[in-house]
Amino acid sequence: MQANFSVYRKEPGAGSKAGRSTYTVELPEDATVIDALLKIRDEQDPTLGFRGSCLHGYCGDCTVRINGKAGFSCAVKVAPLAAKGGEIAVEPIRNMPVIKDLISDWDTFLWDKIDVIKPWLEPNGAASLDGEELIDDKVMAKVRQAMSCFYCGLCDEGCTVLPVDFKFVGPAALTKASRFLCDPRDHATAERLRILERPKGMWDCVHCFEASEHCPREIAPTERIIEMRDMAFKHGITNEKVARHHHSFANSVRNSGWLDEGRLAIESEGLTNIKGLMKLLPTAAKAVARGKAPIPFLHHKRPGADKIARIIEKAEAKEK
Numbered sequence: 001m002q003a004n005f006s007v008y009r010k011e012p013g014a015g016s017k018a019g020r021s022t023y024t025v026e027l028p029e030d031a032t033v034i035d036a037l038l039k040i041r042d043e044q045d046p047t048l049g050f051r052g053s054c055l056h057g058y059c060g061d062c063t064v065r066i067n068g069k070a071g072f073s074c075a076v077k078v079a080p081l082a083a084k085g086g087e088i089a090v091e092p093i094r095n096m097p098v099i100k101d102l103i104s105d106w107d108t109f110l111w112d113k114i115d116v117i118k119p120w121l122e123p124n125g126a127a128s129l130d131g132e133e134l135i136d137d138k139v140m141a142k143v144r145q146a147m148s149c150f151y152c153g154l155c156d157e158g159c160t161v162l163p164v165d166f167k168f169v170g171p172a173a174l175t176k177a178s179r180f181l182c183d184p185r186d187h188a189t190a191e192r193l194r195i196l197e198r199p200k201g202m203w204d205c206v207h208c209f210e211a212s213e214h215c216p217r218e219i220a221p222t223e224r225i226i227e228m229r230d231m232a233f234k235h236g237i238t239n240e241k242v243a244r245h246h247h248s249f250a251n252s253v254r255n256s257g258w259l260d261e262g263r264l265a266i267e268s269e270g271l272t273n274i275k276g277l278m279k280l281l282p283t284a285a286k287a288v289a290r291g292k293a294p295i296p297f298l299h300h301k302r303p304g305a306d307k308i309a310r311i312i313e314k315a316e317a318k319e320k
């Protein structure tokens with residue numbers, strides 16, 4: 001099989017310009033994208049930079065974008081892509097600074113962020129005399145599931161916050177935090193939640209669920225972030241703005257059956273927070289200019305709103 005590749009290229013250094021190199025490679029029918037990259041490097045271009053380690057889809061080291069979709073280059077077969085004709089585009093994953101070609105900077109992307117969340121267990125001293133602490137299977141299953149994260153970065157790649165704010169700690173690091181928060185052997189829950197409630201932490205997730213969609217291990221990073229927030233509320237650890245946001249959201253849906261976005265923005269900032277409200281003006285002006293401004297006093301009750309209110313009441317009663 002013959003396949004044509006268009007590979008992202010960039011030399012190290014802030015001033016270097018990104019470009020593309022094209023290659024035509026002869027490959028066996030069962031070849032993967034990393035087989036192609038290895039062949040290109042061996043036979044055509046020894047300067048091509050990319051990563052790969054286990055070559056069996058276990059380590060996540062070779063994560064790249066292939067024809068616009070993130071995946072492991074060792075697991076994506078070339079044949080179906082080549083059959084479509086044209087060039088197969090291989091690029092570094094999104095949201096990550098590039099060191100060279102397909103090699104991304106995992107330190108700033110992931111490891112530095114994981115450092116922030118205190119990535120070690122603080123034993124609670126509940127071990128029995130023989131040093132064992134028995135944990136319920138169900139509880140341990142959740143811990144184990146989080147431990148199966150192999151830092152492939154796909155959740156951060158799919159994250160919709162990181163492209164606009166690279167300082168956001170990101171779903172991969174938050175998944176690591178969740179691993180300790182759901183472990184009953186850990187006694188640093190309050191401290192961890194205080195770290196996570198800082199700006200750029202768990203509250204910055206917009207729960208778009210892209211992280212969960214992207215995770216190949218079904219660890220459900222988004223659901224874990226939502227659980228962490230609930231945990232924070234239960235521990236009385238609430239960033240005030242977020243608490244106001246939650247209340248406004250719930251009140252809006254309870255009262256009208258749908259979300260009043262204008263009111264949500266204003267109430268989240270706080271009615272007496274003049275500085276915060278002023279900050280909303282440029283966004284509001286843009287929304288008005290595009291005909292997308294939600295006008296709070298025009299927000300009407302939807303048909304069926306009473307039913308929705310009853311559902312909320314029931315859910316709240318169950319929660320209590």
Ligand code: SF4
Pocket residue numbers: 060148149150151152153154155156171172175214215216217218219221
């Ligand atoms: S949570 Fe899933 S997608 Fe994110 S780094 Fe871990 S294994 Fe990869």
